[in-house]
Amino acid sequence: TSTDYRVRVQGFVSQRVADNMGLSLQYHEESERMITTLSGRVVDQAALIGILNTLYGLGFTLLSFDINQ
Numbered sequence: 923t924s925t926d927y928r929v930r931v932q933g934f935v936s937q938r939v940a941d942n943m944g945l946s947l948q949y950h951e952e953s954e955r956m957i958t959t960l961s962g963r964v965v966d967q968a969a970l971i972g973i974l975n976t977l978y979g980l981g982f983t984l985l986s987f988d989i990n991q
Contacts, residue, residue: 927970928961928990931982935960939980943973958982961990 929945935958940947945962964970970987977984 924963924965926962926990927964927987928959929973929977929987930957930959930985931977932957932985933982934958935977935980935982939976943976945973957985 932955934949934956935947937947940960943960943962945960947961948959950957950959960973964973974984974987
């Protein structure tokens with residue numbers, strides 16, 4: 923079953939990257955660093971791992987991810 927997730931990374935994720943992953947994004951600054959929060963419905967854990975691997979491959983530092991309730 924699909925689940926809504928929220929993934930927070932350090933840095934600026936482009937709209938194009940978020941669109942390719944099917945996620946919405948928001949930006950904010952925290953302790954003088956840019957934080958991107960990506961959120962949306964993920965179809966399964968394999969898709970979640972794909973998203974996390976993509977962000978890692980692009981050099982983003984994962985700050986947190988959780989189920990968005």
